[in-house]
Amino acid sequence: MRIVTAQERENWLAEGKVLEKDARGPKVLALVNGSFLKIFYTRRRSFLARLFPYAERFAKNLATLTDAGFHAPEVIEIFWLDKSKGLSGCIYQPLPGISIEAFFRADPNRIKECLPALASFIKSLHKKGIYFRSLHIGNIILLPNGSFGLIDVLDLRKKRSPLGRDLVRRNFAHLRNHLKRKKLEDFPLEDLLQLYTSAQ
Structure with a gap:
């Protein structure tokens, strides 16, 4: 360097x-x-x-x-x-696009349109062993083509196998705490969790 x-x-x-x-x-x-x-x-x-x-x-x-x-x-x-x-x-x-947080703040009513894809994206991270401790909607970018990307990934580790329940639980707990700190409790987190559970 x-x-x-x-x-x-x-x-x-x-x-x-x-x-x-x-x-x-x-x-x-x-x-x-x-x-x-x-x-x-x-x-x-x-x-x-x-x-x-x-x-x-x-x-x-x-x-x-x-x-x-x-x-x-x-x-x-x-x-x-x-x-x-x-x-x-x-x-x-930088990645083109907008963070999920900014997208939600701009138009809360439209967030449900992308929830299924967002749940599948998070599930794919976990299935590939990606543990991003700071995962929250400010660090997930909605790209122009409708897919997602991640930013600010200093706290990230790659496991050899899919994440276990404890790490998945920690990831969503961090997301829940982020929403609380940002006063975004109206974000449909429970809907996201249900979609995550059924995602392939």
Whole structure:
């Protein structure tokens, strides 16, 4: 992984549009060429972050999804933003489309149209052993062709066999908690769960 120059980093921050941030600073920026810059702030000791950079893990998880036949953003480059602090980043080509969360907020009445396909998508992830701990409707993208993709997949693991009941239960518990935090309790989660149960 190369170390970006201070000037390059400053140019990205000055010219990019901040899409997501927290108390530590910008996390995702839309760059002028249409690609996205994702910044990974370390949650661990800096020497561990240098050994196992988040940007590298993110890129590997996206490759895992793609190899399993799912839609995921395409990584263009991973790099160090500040190696001494374990601060890594990547530039990727975002998926076209809209998150299920944004789709639901824009027109709640239309969400039931895509629930069967959404349930089948989640079931296919689980059947292929994909455990995405942070699975929620903000991380699932509805693509223009009606299929789905995943974003923000740092917390993803590929199991050798389909997910067991406990992990499936955890996945949906996280989704339920996300809906509660976002005050989206009117999302038809129970309908989604019923469709998931009957999905092939």
